[in-house]
Amino acid sequence: MLRYLRLLRIFYKASLLTELEYRANFLVHGFFSIGWTFWIWIGVAVFYQHTENLAGWTYYEAIVVVGMFQVFSGLIEALLRPNIQAIIEHIRKGTLDFILLKPVDSQFFVSTRQFIFWKLLDMLVGFAVVIYALSRLAIVPSLGSVALFLVMIILGAIMLYSVWMAMITSAFWFVRVDNISELIYSFFEAGRFPVSVFRGVVRFTLTFIVPIAFMTTFPAAVLLDKLDWRYVWMALPLALSFFGLSVWFWRFALRFYTSASS
């Protein structure tokens, strides 16, 4: 465990050093982050021109969800996308060989190798939106709910990672799945709305199959003190099962890895 933490430190130190060479990126990206957030905000705000209450969420409550959406966009862009996209390349080109030979867990290595620091700005902007919306609602969350909020974010991130990883792992069989990540994005887009906006099958899918609700809606609901506690109890077992499944599937798929002969 300690060894893995040390590895992470080395990985990210390298990533950070590379990025410090392109410092202007920070500025440009910060500018874009704010612009995008504003745009997503408008997309939600339009609904509140026609109502005060959308599926049980008032305007600023929904804006907390928008903030969470931005937080997770940042996480996706900083950590998940660069690594997961690289896996497809490794499988297609056969360079996964070099990773399998290393004395570390291969799934750990492929999915944590890179970190794009300046995408963290998205997360900062997201949290700023959350704080702003809370202040407009005159809500000061208790220390307990902030802690629970952070735990829910981490569990949501684990779920997202696991689902994505499982989908990418199918690249061992279908080599051409570059666009499978796009599929995750298009589901993720739903996360800009509180999940109760959706009905029936769609809501079930977004809660339990591609659990976007656990990333944006439920953490937001914790802060707003309007979360159904059943979901809190479900979060941990659900995250663990998703994670277990992705680990199992990765190991299973590795057996079918044939490398690429030259």
Added chain:
Amino acid sequence: MIRMWRVYKALVRREIRLVMAYRVQMVIWLITGILPLIMLSAWLTLGEGGPVGSFTPTDFIAYYLAAIFVRQMTGVWIIWDLDYQIRQGEFSTLLLRPLDPMHEFAARGLGGKWQRFWMLLPVLTIAALLTGVRYSVSPLNLLAFILAMIGAWMLSFLIQYINGLLAFWITQAVAVFDLWFGLWTILSGYLIPLELLPRAVGQVAYWLPFRYQLAVPLEIALGRLQGADLLLSLGMQAFWIAVMYGVCRMLWRRGIKKYSAVGA
């Protein structure tokens, strides 16, 4: 003219075969276009309390089903390839051919439409029948719709081609496109019917090119755009196509000089 026709026929046919080879990919691409359905669910929830603006729940369904169709049939996805080819110097191969690369890219885009059309049509038709939505299909309206669709595709193509040509000068042409796309999602009526946007935003959208890339054919299909408004919109669309074509030729002439000067 006849030569052009033959060239296009050959290129389109080639592209259709290419697309056929990656059917699963095409299915995934089509599924990624579900964002309108997400917006639809949100509006339907909101619409439970009565019509929103001039939109009843059925209108919303009609709107977003048509949005998917218009988007898939007039969408252009060449920027990544164009940008890559220019930056990597592979563009030289295209330049050696006795054909303006613009036509090569245009024909490819058109070729991709064939399969999209036949995959979408049954799905959307069934969805429309099940939900009981109606479109305006008088002969005159249909003619206007087809014209507006062709115009929307041409406009989208020119805009993306211009954007791709920026790669002659800058390395972040794709980032510029992302910005454009972000504006497009709202100002074209793709995510939200323009009528439901705040009035000021809606008015700005009227003068910008985005509306003519998607909302115009869409509103024609719904019968929401008629008479003088319709003619005016088609005129504006033609205007934007002319402007973009002019910009495109100018950038092309300058860019190509720059490109050979680099000597890839």
